[in-house]
Amino acid sequence: MKLKLDPSSSKPLHQQAEDLLREMIQQEEYRKGKLLPNEVELSRELSISRNTLRQAINRLVFEGLLVRKKGYGTTVAPQNVMSNARNWMSFSQEMHAQGMVVQNFELHISRKAAPREAAEFLGATDGERLLCLERLRGRPGLPFVYFISYFNPAIPMTGEEDMSMPLYENLQRNYGIVVKTSRERIYARAANADMAAKLDISEGDPILIRKRFVLDVDDRPVEYNIGYYRADSFTYSIEFTND
Numbered sequence: 263m264k265l266k267l268d269p270s271s272s273k274p275l276h277q278q279a280e281d282l283l284r285e286m287i288q289q290e291e292y293r294k295g296k297l298l299p300n301e302v303e304l305s306r307e308l309s310i311s312r313n314t315l316r317q318a319i320n321r322l323v324f325e326g327l328l329v330r331k332k333g334y335g336t337t338v339a340p341q342n343v344m345s346n347a348r349n350w351m352s353f354s355q356e357m358h359a360q361g362m363v364v365q366n367f368e369l370h371i372s373r374k375a376a377p378r379e380a381a382e383f384l385g386a387t388d389g390e391r392l393l394c395l396e397r398l399r400g401r402p403g404l405p406f407v408y409f410i411s412y413f414n415p416a417i418p419m420t421g422e423e424d425m426s427m428p429l430y431e432n433l434q435r436n437y438g439i440v441v442k443t444s445r446e447r448i449y450a451r452a453a454n455a456d457m458a459a460k461l462d463i464s465e466g467d468p469i470l471i472r473k474r475f476v477l478d479v480d481d482r483p484v485e486y487n488i489g490y491y492r493a494d495s496f497t498y499s500i501e502f503t504n505d
Contacts, residue, residue: 279318297335326497368398376412380486406495445475468493
């Protein structure tokens with residue numbers, strides 16, 4: 263791989279270095295644990311200062327893509343799904359963006375009364391049976407999240423849709439619904455026996471619970487989703503800017 267930046271580009275050098283690092287860590291040798299070149303060598307090769315390079319590395323460390331170990335070096339982080347609060351995506355999109363293969367371990371489709379919080383958000387009447395989609399998902403050989411979704415009853419979903427397709431692509435293709443906003447809540451709990459069995463962990467182990475209240479481009483409710491994640495397989499990053 264050619265390591266070269268373009269000082270004449272309008273893109274700042276630290277962003278160019280960040281892009282180059284993102285390409286580097288996709289290489290098999292680095293994914294298998296090879297150390298990245300040290301900062302002195304890499305900054306010299308790229309003809310940039312160590313501070314500029316460190317800015318790029320810090321960004322990838324923050325995103326959970328790199329791990330820096332004092333006295334050892336910098337390596338690619340073990341794969342887990344990474345989400346952030348700035349540009350939300352569906353689970354499939356998050357996985358694919360990070361080069362991970364999605365595996366579905368369980369898929370259940372039914373119609374049932376939703377929890378009160380879901381029913382109120384979706385505008386369902388009391389006791390109305392909503393389409394419910396439950397999926398146990400992860401990467402090959404490792405289930406790490408169990409999703410339960412309820413949908414706005416105004417959407418004419420039948421349950422016969424191709425659920426192997428990413429959900430939001432499915433909604434757009436079949437019903438012209440474009441999702442735009444996800445309002446989220448994330449909190450930690452101990453896994454009960456049923457959830458522990460699904461996620462292949464012990465009862466009482468920590469899990470992260472992520473609720474999504476999804477709206478379309480016209481701010482109409484589309485989906486109420488709750489995900490139960492293995493705590494060792496999910497990272498959520500938040501970036502704040504001081505105005």
